[in-house]
Amino acid sequence: MGRGKPFQCEVTVSTGVREKLAGKHDLEIMDDDELRAFWDKNEPEEFSDWEKGDLDFKRPPKKLIQLRLDPKDVRIIDRESSQSGIDRAQLVRSWVKEKISQLEKGN
Numbered sequence: 001m002g003r004g005k006p007f008q009c010e011v012t013v014s015t016g017v018r019e020k021l022a023g024k025h026d027l028e029i030m031d032d033d034e035l036r037a038f039w040d041k042n043e044p045e046e047f048s049d050w051e052k053g054d055l056d057f058k059r060p061p062k063k064l065i066q067l068r069l070d071p072k073d074v075r076i077i078d079r080e081s082s083q084s085g086i087d088r089a090q091l092v093r094s095w096v097k098e099k100i101s102q103l104e105k106g107n
Contacts, residue, residue: 077091
């Protein structure tokens with residue numbers, strides 16, 4: 001089950017952040033784990049030239065669908081949900097997305 005295509009965006013790094021990272025990381029190749037570790041240890045407000053940007057990430061609204069399933073099918077879904085620790089709706093959604101991905105690839 002994929003998480004979809006990663007998106008890229010251009011980020012301007014303030015001088016204060018750049019100075020704090022100097023010699024430790026190459027900003028051009030910093031991966032998600034390195035960024036996560038950096039921001040786990042630092043707050044934006046620690047940097048004098050920090051300012052909030054106008055970047056706003058919004059997901060397109062999702063459509064609600066309803067479907068009727070046989071009780072046996074629901075029991076199987078619930079069993080798998082319990083074993084995997086994934087919410088029932090999230091599990092079914094991931095199965096549907098997996099099937100759609102297969103169809104799009106022509107399998």
